Amino acid sequence: MSSIAINGGANRTAAFYESVVGKKAIMAATGFVLCGFVLGHMAGNMQVYQGPEKLNHYAELLQGLGGGLWAIRGVLLLCAGLHVMTAFQLWRLKNDARPQPYVKKATIATTYAARTMIWSGPIIGAFLIYHILHFTTGGTHPDFKAGDVYRNVVVGFRNPGASVFYIIANILLAIHLYHGVWSMFQSLGVNHPQYTPKLKLLAKGYAWVVGLGNCSIPLAVLTGVVGASVK
Amino acid sequence: MKIILNIWRQRNAKSAGKMARYEVADASEHMSFLEMLDVLNEELTRKGEDPVTFEHDCREGICGCCGFMIDGVPHGPQRGTTVCQLHMRHYKNGDELWLEPFRAKAFPVLKDLMVDRSAFDRVIASGGFISVNTGSAPDGNALPVVKKCSDMAMDAAACIGCGACVASCPNASASLFVSAKISHLGLLPQGQAERDRRAMRMVMKMTEEGFGYCTNAGECEAVCPKGIKIENIARMHRDYLKSAFTYREESQAGGAG
Numbered sequence: 001m002s003s004i005a006i007n008g009g010a011n012r013t014a015a016f017y018e019s020v021v022g023k024k025a026i027m028a029a030t031g032f033v034l035c036g037f038v039l040g041h042m043a044g045n046m047q048v049y050q051g052p053e054k055l056n057h058y059a060e061l062l063q064g065l066g067g068g069l070w071a072i073r074g075v076l077l078l079c080a081g082l083h084v085m086t087a088f089q090l091w092r093l094k095n096d097a098r099p100q101p102y103v104k105k106a107t108i109a110t111t112y113a114a115r116t117m118i119w120s121g122p123i124i125g126a127f128l129i130y131h132i133l134h135f136t137t138g139g140t141h142p143d144f145k146a147g148d149v150y151r152n153v154v155v156g157f158r159n160p161g162a163s164v165f166y167i168i169a170n171i172l173l174a175i176h177l178y179h180g181v182w183s184m185f186q187s188l189g190v191n192h193p194q195y196t197p198k199l200k201l202l203a204k205g206y207a208w209v210v211g212l213g214n215c216s217i218p219l220a221v222l223t224g225v226v227g228a229s230v231k
Numbered sequence: 232m233k234i235i236l237n238i239w240r241q242r243n244a245k246s247a248g249k250m251a252r253y254e255v256a257d258a259s260e261h262m263s264f265l266e267m268l269d270v271l272n273e274e275l276t277r278k279g280e281d282p283v284t285f286e287h288d289c290r291e292g293i294c295g296c297c298g299f300m301i302d303g304v305p306h307g308p309q310r311g312t313t314v315c316q317l318h319m320r321h322y323k324n325g326d327e328l329w330l331e332p333f334r335a336k337a338f339p340v341l342k343d344l345m346v347d348r349s350a351f352d353r354v355i356a357s358g359g360f361i362s363v364n365t366g367s368a369p370d371g372n373a374l375p376v377v378k379k380c381s382d383m384a385m386d387a388a389a390c391i392g393c394g395a396c397v398a399s400c401p402n403a404s405a406s407l408f409v410s411a412k413i414s415h416l417g418l419l420p421q422g423q424a425e426r427d428r429r430a431m432r433m434v435m436k437m438t439e440e441g442f443g444y445c446t447n448a449g450e451c452e453a454v455c456p457k458g459i460k461i462e463n464i465a466r467m468h469r470d471y472l473k474s475a476f477t478y479r480e481e482s483q484a485g486g487a488g
């Protein structure tokens with residue numbers, strides 16, 4: 001029999017996390033939750049096109065969740081934390097696994113998105129921190145008025161620097177998800193000739209919808225399509 | 232035709248290697264790639280130089296011995312082909328090629344283009360087997376096998392253990408190889424008894440041997456000479472997750488154990 005013992009009890013969780021498959025499963029499951037949030041967040045924000053009342057009412061609705069809002073935030077924070085931690089540990093493993101690089105190495109199947117996950121990821125992470133300071137707490141906002149979300153968004157995006165950063169970060173997010181959304185199914189063990197081509201299409205569609213939706217808001221503000229009423 | 236070769240020369244496992252440039256003056260288009268290297272080696276031997284070491288055995292694309300990088304691709308440019316089955320007709324006069332060994336921490340270079348792939352054997356020994364009683368041969372067809380499972384198992388069993396998947400992987404992951412073995416045994420009735428433990432042990436062992444993790448890049452599937460699909464990797468993840476979540480202690484009840 002093999003020298004590797006299969007552990008029970010407390011060791012089990014540790015052993016699961018220790019293995020590369022376990023880490024990938026955690027990464028995929030947390031990525032799945034984050035993807036759900038990203039889509040919902042984008043869809044909700046589309047209300048910016050329906051005017052200040054609509055968007056501010058939506059914001060009030062979310063604030064009205066009270067404890068529920070904090071529970072959701074807690075889950076998202078936990079997922080983001082686990083996702084980043086596993087990403088970092090797996091990336092270190094990658095460097096360990098091939099200490100001597102090739103003199104010449106060709107890439108014949110890996111997409112640009114798949115190759116840049118470890119770059120798109122941390123940039124998105126930095127963006128998320130900035131984004132929360134910008135529109136949630138107001139720390140990096142020039143003129144933040146709690147409750148008036150519509151006005152905060154318009155004033156925030158009138159700064160071209162901020163808008164450009166948003167657009168770049170969201171293009172990277174779309175690229176991350178272009179690979180990530182089908183990859184998470186594969187990591188969780190879902191692959192079938194019947195469904196996998198469709199899942200890849202879904203990933204592309206998802207990335208385009210989220211990317212275009214999110215980028216449209218700063219663009220709409222910069223071009224004056226949104227926010228004409230705000231002085 | 233004339234072929235220019237840049238070949239990784241490394242004296243032994245401990246020394247540092249470097250690229251060296253050679254010319255094969257008249258390679259024939261009928262030669263296989265390895266025969267072209269044989270010609271180079273004869274010339275090097277005549278000149279009293281050390282011939283280039285590369286691994287080979289069957290030269291029929293079935294044993295899994297051969298394999299190195301040609302211009303950054305394991306087994307070279309022809310899809311679904313081992314390097315021993317690659318022929319010089321795919322090249323033209325004056326082509327310049329770069330030959331390197333497979334690179335991974337788990338595959339240390341022994342000499343020139345030859346690497347030590349015994350990490351694969353240790354992964355197999357950790358769980359890539361089934362237990363059968365010896366004795367008289369069982370009746371043929373006594374054990375019903377679902378046709379699609381037998382097809383998938385046979386497709387997975389085509390893996391020759393060459394290591395090209397590891398070599399091409401951006402993370403030096405052995406997932407394609409390990410998942411081919413897990414699928415080959417796990418899809419058949421004879422493989423069910425150890426199915427849980429097999430996934431657990433082989434996944435743990437491949438991590439322990441220093442292979443990387445899978446990012447679903449798909450590079451392995453593109454270079455595999457036997458057309459092994461990454462669908463197998465999803466099956467390995469499924470088996471692993473299932474056994475991780477459903478593990479239970481062996482029962483001692485009723486004196487069993």
Ligand code: HEM
Nearest residue numbers: 027028031034035087117118121122125180183184187446
């Ligand atoms: C809104 C935020 C994010 C979402 C929705 C998201 C989503 C995903 C998804 C679905 C996957 C695929 C999981 C898998 O195949 O197992 C993934 C992988 C990955 N993510 Fe994220 N992610 C986000 C943020 C980040 C951040 C902040 C990092 C920073 C370190 C990061 C780094 C990675 C890496 C390195 C991978 C692995 C790629 C691979 O194995 O191919 N992600 N992400």
Ligand code: SF4
Nearest residue numbers: 390391393394396455
């Ligand atoms: S999966 Fe393909 S590339 Fe990998 S060892 Fe088996 S035959 Fe070689």
Ligand code: FES
Nearest residue numbers: 288290295297315
């Ligand atoms: S020498 Fe046997 S597969 Fe190439």
